[in-house]
Amino acid sequence: MLKENDIRLEGAGANEGQSRAPDAARGTQAHATARPHSAWSLLATASATCALIALDTNIVAVSLPSIARSFHAGFADVEWVVSAYMVSFASCLLPMGGLADRYGRRKMLLLGLLAFALSSLGCGLAPSIGFLNIWRAAKGVGAAMLLTAALAAIAHAFPGPRERARAWAVWGMTMGIATTVAPLVGGLITQWVGWRWVFLLNLPVCGVLVLSALRSVPDSRNPQAGPVDFAGSLSFGMGLASGIWALIGTQNVGWASPLTSLRFAACALLITLFIAIEKRRRHAVVDLSLFSQARFVAAVLGMFGYAACAQVMMTFLPLYLQNAFEWTPIRAGVGMLPFALSMIVGPYVGARIGRHVTASTSTLSIGLVLVGAGNLLTATLAQLNDYGWTALGMIVTGLGAGVLNGDTQKAIMACVPSHRTGMASGISTTTRFTAIVTSVGVLGAVLASRTQSAIDTAMSCGASGRTCVDARFMSDLLAGDIGHALSRLAPDVQRAMASIAPAGFATGFAAALSVAGCLALVVALVIWLLAGRRRTTERQNVVQS
Incomplete structure (x- = not known):
């Protein structure tokens, strides 16, 4: 459900106080400034990568009834097709930005494309709704890797305010088009060739994007990147998952069930732990003082x-x-x-x-x-x-x-x-x-x-x-x-x-x-x-x- 003007992670959201200026001053953007056409090739590749995520996210919603009929799955299972992906996506955005800064945005982009393709294959071949939801969670991790790396690469390749504004305009237009056509494309694929191809068609697209990234995306990183806050990210992700598990589970066990209470309690405990971690860490994923x-x-x-x-x-x-x-x-x-x-x-x-x-x-x-x-x-x-x-x-x-x-x-x-x-x-x-x-x-x-x-x-x-x-x-x-x-x-x-x-x-x-x-x-x-x-x-x- 990505939309135009979504995040523009200019590196690691986890590393408070680290401007991207030092990175630029060290000449790591030499590829973009020396060869302007390369920067625009990078923009095309990164924008197409983000558009793939937007398309995939919004296409799936149209195919949910067909997935349910194929597996005779219940409503809670169908909700997890969306929720498993979203929970892992939301949980991994901040730490993946930090990893892209530390180990290189090009490497993270390529690794994300590989993870996205493999999990798409798993979704397309899933023998049951349970396996589909597991692969959807894995796909959310790959999507987080892709999005953070692609946006950081764009911000790095266009350091000037005017050219960066133009780049974001092109990116935003691409995302807007992808979001608009996604429901129709999802309906066409689902009805004509089956819902599994909603996922399987990602494979050739990812292959093309890998080749394009190898040719047009230079590697860049932030040499001053701080440590990634995995503890904070893990506690937040598990807390969010527990809360969603409680909400969706009420359809089967009811609001008054001990299981529901236990899941909500786990959610509250983990989110409290997340806040405590963020208050104590120097390189927290979230600055709570904001x-x-x-x-x-x-x-x-x-x-x-x-x-x-x-x-x-x-x-x-x-x-x-x-x-x-x-x-x-x-x-x-x-x-x-x-x-x-x-x-x-x-x-x-x-x-x-x-x-x-x-x-x-x-x-x-x-x-x-x-x-x-x-x-x-x-x-x-x-x-x-x-x-x-x-x-x-x-x-x-x-x-x-x-x-x-x-x-x-x-x-x-x-x-x-x-x-x-x-x-x-x-x-x-x-x-x-x-x-x-x-x-x-x-x-x-x-x-x-x-x-x-x-x-x-x-x-x-x-x-x-x-x-x-x-x-x-x-x-x-x-x-x-x-x-x-x-x-x-x-x-x-x-x-x-x-x-x-x-x-x-x-x-x-x-x-x-x-x-x-x-x-x-x-x-x-x-x-x-x-x-x-x-x-x-x-x-x-x-x-x-």
Whole structure:
């Protein structure tokens, strides 16, 4: 779910206070300055590498129902197809940036391509959903290696502010195109040749990129790179995984289960350990003192709200279009276009808003209000079983997402001095992926609960305190395998459930969207209040001085 203007790790986010200027002063960028055409070849290779990650991340969402039908997998298993990848991706971003600085960005890029290709092969040949999710986690590690190395290589090859701005514009355009076409490409591949080729087609692409990287990417590193904070990264990753495990597991064991409590407790303990480690380490992956600034907290909240309430729709919208409307993967990919295309228009809307507001946090609040309004509008219209009206809500959400996509990163970077940009970028993107994977767990739980309630009500089971269908039926339905879910019911019940189940899913989807919409509005309000607090503090400081 990578989007345009995603992280720009200019080396190791883990190494606070280390400017990239010393690296440049030592002449390690000689390849780029001596041969300008080589720098642009590097840009093409690095941008294509990042576009591959964006395509792969967003293509998979369209193929989830087909994966579920192939393995007869439940909804929790399908959620892990997304979550296993996102958890490992978010956990590895910061340490991989440090490794790229220490051992060389070209080496890390090549190693990342190899890891990405091998894990794609494992995903494409996976004999079960369990093996698929293991390989998806491995793929997240490879994607983190690729992204950090590619972005650091771009920043290194274009040291001047003007040429770097042009380079990021080209990179951003490439990412925007990849994100826009991903749902349609995913639908075409899934429907025409099968979901396994969503992963297997990465192999020849990775081969081409390896050859291109060998020819166009010179090696560079930061000779002053500090030690990588593996302890902090490991505790954060395990804590995040425990929390997601708890959220997704509630669909099988319930919220009151001791297992759920144990997993949440493990999450809290590991995150507490992570904070303790970061406070004591000199070269921490996260400088916690940044969070004492109201402006920085507001910017990070903006990124969290954007990812949790808007970007997560790239996962849930394809499920909704295929389950509620019973569309094919190709048609679902086309149905995603209003959301994707409005995201392209959104940054221009954000630029116009920026001309009339002075603070970047105000733009974030406006963008989140648009996302909240769009989600609530879509939630209201989703149960009408009319795609035209649903698309209207998707457009509003997409516009808000586009506004935030252009401004969340800038807002975070504006809060820190230049020598901390690597760390700030790492915090930004780690926040993004953490928000997405957490939102998948929370909204998935809401979707499951409300869909169950809607079906029980329609079948007149709710009043008696029992459920009309078992947990396995619900799991198959939510995953998109409605045929397998219906096959285990009596013939007369099948006929009734064939229409009730899609309507119930639409109700559950509307409830999940309502939660996302309300969260976006709450975050918008908090950001607005934090911005007001900052302005008050600044006025007091002026008066005192």
